[in-house]
Amino acid sequence: KQEVTQIPAALSVPEGENLVLNCSFTDSAIYNLQWFRQDPGKGLTSLLLIQSSQREQTSGRLNASLDKSSGRSTLYIAASQPGDSATYLCAVRSEKLVFGKGTKLTVNP
Amino acid sequence: SAVISQKPSRDICQRGTSLTIQCQVDSQVTMMFWYRQQPGQSLTLIATANQGSEATYESGFVIDKFPISRPNLTFSTLTVSNMSPEDSSIYLCSVLEGDTQYFGPGTRLTVL
Numbered sequence: 001k002q003e004v005t006q007i008p009a010a011l012s013v014p015e016g017e018n019l020v021l022n023c024s025f026t027d028s029a030i031y032n033l034q035w036f037r038q039d040p041g042k043g044l045t046s047l048l049l050i051q052s053s054q055r056e057q058t059s060g061r062l063n064a065s066l067d068k069s070s071g072r073s074t075l076y077i078a079a080s081q082p083g084d085s086a087t088y089l090c091a092v093r094s095e096k097l098v099f100g101k102g103t104k105l106t107v108n109p
Numbered sequence: 110s111a112v113i114s115q116k117p118s119r120d121i122c123q124r125g126t127s128l129t130i131q132c133q134v135d136s137q138v139t140m141m142f143w144y145r146q147q148p149g150q151s152l153t154l155i156a157t158a159n160q161g162s163e164a165t166y167e168s169g170f171v172i173d174k175f176p177i178s179r180p181n182l183t184f185s186t187l188t189v190s191n192m193s194p195e196d197s198s199i200y201l202c203s204v205l206e207g208d209t210q211y212f213g214p215g216t217r218l219t220v221l
Contacts, residue, residue, distance in 0.1 A: 004151075032208055043201055044152075044212040046110070051208065089151065097210055099151040 002027045006090055006100035013080055014108050021075040021103045023090030028068050035064050035075050036089040038102065044089065048075070080107045111136055111206045113213035121219045122192055129188045130216045132202030137182035142203040143175070146215075152201065158185050192220045 003026045013019050023033070032051045036044040048057045048064040050073070056065040063076040077084060087102040112135040122128050132141065143155040155175055156164040164177040178186045189196050197220045202213040 034210060036212075041199070041215070041217055043113075043115075043214040046209055046211060049209050091152075091210070093208075093210075096154060101151045 002030075002092060002094050002098045004090055004092055004098050004100035006088075006103050008103060009101065010104040010106075012106040012108060015080060015082060017080050017107075018076070018078050019080055019105070021077070021088050021090075021105070023073040023075070023100055025071045025073075025092045025098075027094060028071050029094060030068065031093045033064075033066055033073050033090065033092045034097070035062075035073075036091065038087045038089055040087075047088075077105075080105075082107045082109050110209070111138065111204050111211045113202055113204060113211060115202055115213040115216050117216055118214065119217040119219075121221060123221055124193055126192055127188055127190045128192065128218060129186050130200055130202075132185045132187070132213055134183045134204055136206075138204040138206065139182070140205055141179065141185045142205070142210075143177065143185075143187045144201045144203060144212075146199040146201065148197070155187070155200075189218065192218075194220045196220050 005024045007022045034049045035047040038044050050057045050066045061078040066073045085107050087104045089102045090100045091097045114133045116131045141158045144152045146152050154167050155170045156166045158164045158177050158179040160179050176188045199215045201215045
């Protein structure tokens with residue numbers, strides 16, 4: 001059974017800092033991995049999708065990496081802004097999409 | 110990317126009643142998914158709904174409690190039946206477009 005873990009559960013940083021969010025999964029037989037953003041009480045916004053054959057994907061200030069063999073992914077956020085404050089969820093797709101519990105990010109002005 | 114809307118956005122309901130949540134997608138999709146997010150928890154898949162067939166429920170979820178309709182390729186409903194406070198959650202509709210999963214804004218349900 002696939003299990004997804006995200007560390008840390010919460011992170012508070014000053015504006016402008018570069019940061020890394022971590023995601024690990026137990027079964028490396030995945031099709032892809034997706035990072036989402038969730039604002040309080042809201043739905044999920046897709047940020048990046050990495051196929052199992054890819055090593056990384058970039059979108060603006062976001063860069064996601066995937067090391068399938070070790071069961072790890074990271075989401076790198078450059079030059080963080082207060083508007084980046086949200087919960088970031090990692091999800092891996094094997095037979096179905098399995099989510100981690102997320103990392104709650106607070107970027108302080 | 111698919112644009113998904115849900116109604117209602119939030120509701121407060123009494124124990125023992127039922128609530129039907131509507132999900133509308135701006136394009137035709139084969140599969141629609143319903144997820145639950147309990148307070149402080151991650152998302153859990155309730156069921157997968159294909160047009161023209163019975164929904165497929167995940168372990169721990171049953172049709173009598175969470176009946177689902179899928180009358181066409183752009184619309185689905187999820188009913189939460191005979192509600193109890195433990196049903197208080199955010200319910201999210203989702204679709205798969207290519208390899209990317211998209212989510213609606215969610216319905217925040219509080220059961221008193």
